Amino acid sequence: HAKNSGRNTFRIFKPGMNTLIEKRRALEVDLDAGIARGEFELFLQPRVDVVSAEVTSYEALLRWHHPERGIVSPVDFIPVAEASGKIIALGEWAIREACRMLSLEANVGRLSINVSPIQFRHTDFRRRLDEIVRTAGVETKRLELEITESVLIDDDKRALKILNELKVSGYEIALDDFGTGYSSLSYLSRYPFDTIKIDRGFVSNLGEEGSAEAIVHSIIDLGGRLGMTVVAEGVETLEQARFLARSGCDELQGYLLGRPQPLDKIALSVPAEVVAGLAMEIHGGAETP
Numbered sequence: 001h002a003k004n005s006g007r008n009t010f011r012i013f014k015p016g017m018n019t020l021i022e023k024r025r026a027l028e029v030d031l032d033a034g035i036a037r038g039e040f041e042l043f044l045q046p047r048v049d050v051v052s053a054e055v056t057s058y059e060a061l062l063r064w065h066h067p068e069r070g071i072v073s074p075v076d077f078i079p080v081a082e083a084s085g086k087i088i089a090l091g092e093w094a095i096r097e098a099c100r101m102l103s104l105e106a107n108v109g110r111l112s113i114n115v116s117p118i119q120f121r122h123t124d125f126r127r128r129l130d131e132i133v134r135t136a137g138v139e140t141k142r143l144e145l146e147i148t149e150s151v152l153i154d155d156d157k158r159a160l161k162i163l164n165e166l167k168v169s170g171y172e173i174a175l176d177d178f179g180t181g182y183s184s185l186s187y188l189s190r191y192p193f194d195t196i197k198i199d200r201g202f203v204s205n206l207g208e209e210g211s212a213e214a215i216v217h218s219i220i221d222l223g224g225r226l227g228m229t230v231v232a233e234g235v236e237t238l239e240q241a242r243f244l245a246r247s248g249c250d251e252l253q254g255y256l257l258g259r260p261q262p263l264d265k266i267a268l269s270v271p272a273e274v275v276a277g278l279a280m281e282i283h284g285g286a287e288t289p
């Protein structure tokens with residue numbers, strides 16, 4: 001390789017870029033085979049009600065068990081799948097797998113699935129979703145669709161129409177990573193969201209940046225006034241959990257409550273010290289079970 005790129009070769013890319021592009025290309029080639037060979041898995045992460053300290057639902061998060069690379073993160077392969085269009089097949093696989101879990105597993109009441117903007121905009125999205133869900137015999141209200149603000153920016157009339165149709169079909173809709181990107185407060189009232197998820201960037205800055213507390217307070221207040229369930233993502237410490245409970249946040253998600261795990265290893269309950277800490281904020285004292 002190095003021998004061929006002689007002195008006169010015009011190099012467009014900076015050093016290091018080649019390898020990134022090559023890595024992405026290799027992943028893209030492997031994606032189809034990976035789906036066919038069953039290398040993907042949905043890990044589940046619990047979402048916990050602050051007041052009852054019970055698991056309300058789980059977020060489904062894709063993992064790729066790559067034969068050579070080991071577990072590949074969605075942060076690495078989702079952009080590749082989006083750029084190549086393979087996110088459509090992968091997204092449908094995830095919906096089918098989530099429905100399979102919902103139909104088999106009594107412990108899982110509701111699952112949230114992440115829907116890529118590319119997938120959401122695809123003309124066939126709603127029809128394919130309905131078909132998969134109907135075939136699996138799963139009630140639509142047991143599925144929550146997580147979308148990000150980028151879905152709303154490009155063609156907001158069409159996005160609104162699709163979201164309203166999804167609501168009519170009975171799906172729950174969540175706005176993921178709220179507060180990042182091009183957040184506009186008007187989105188919240190214009191679109192039929194059941195849930196908003198505060199981006200974990202704000203949660204991790206709690207206690208470190210005064211502004212994070214103000215922002216988190218405001219999102220919780222606004223979401224509450226608009227009748228939405230407010231979920232905080234990326235909760236890692238008891239201090240964060242207690243601040244969020246005091247602030248009136250409805251649900252918590254993060255490593256403190258449970259890491260994403262395969263279906264047979266998911267947390268069905270919350271660690272006792274977390275339950276006690278939340279009870280202290282909500283009821284003004286630790287309750288004996």
Ligand code: C2E
Pocket residue numbers: 045060061062073074075078091094113114115116146176177200233234235236253254255256260
């Ligand atoms: P997301 O939807 O915002 O998911 C939350 C991410 O935060 C997950 O990363 C989760 O593992 C991580 N997380 C949860 N709790 C904590 C915590 O306490 N601390 C920290 N540091 N991280 C925490 P993950 O699983 O790597 O997924 C990354 C992103 O990839 C997701 O962000 C989502 O945008 C995308 N993704 C994952 N699965 C799918 C999928 O099936 N379809 C699509 N389109 N995107 C997916």
Ligand code: MG
Pocket residue numbers: 059114146176
């Ligand atoms: Mg999500």
Ligand code: MG
Pocket residue numbers: 176177197199200233
């Ligand atoms: Mg998120």
Ligand code: MG
Pocket residue numbers: 177
């Ligand atoms: Mg995210």
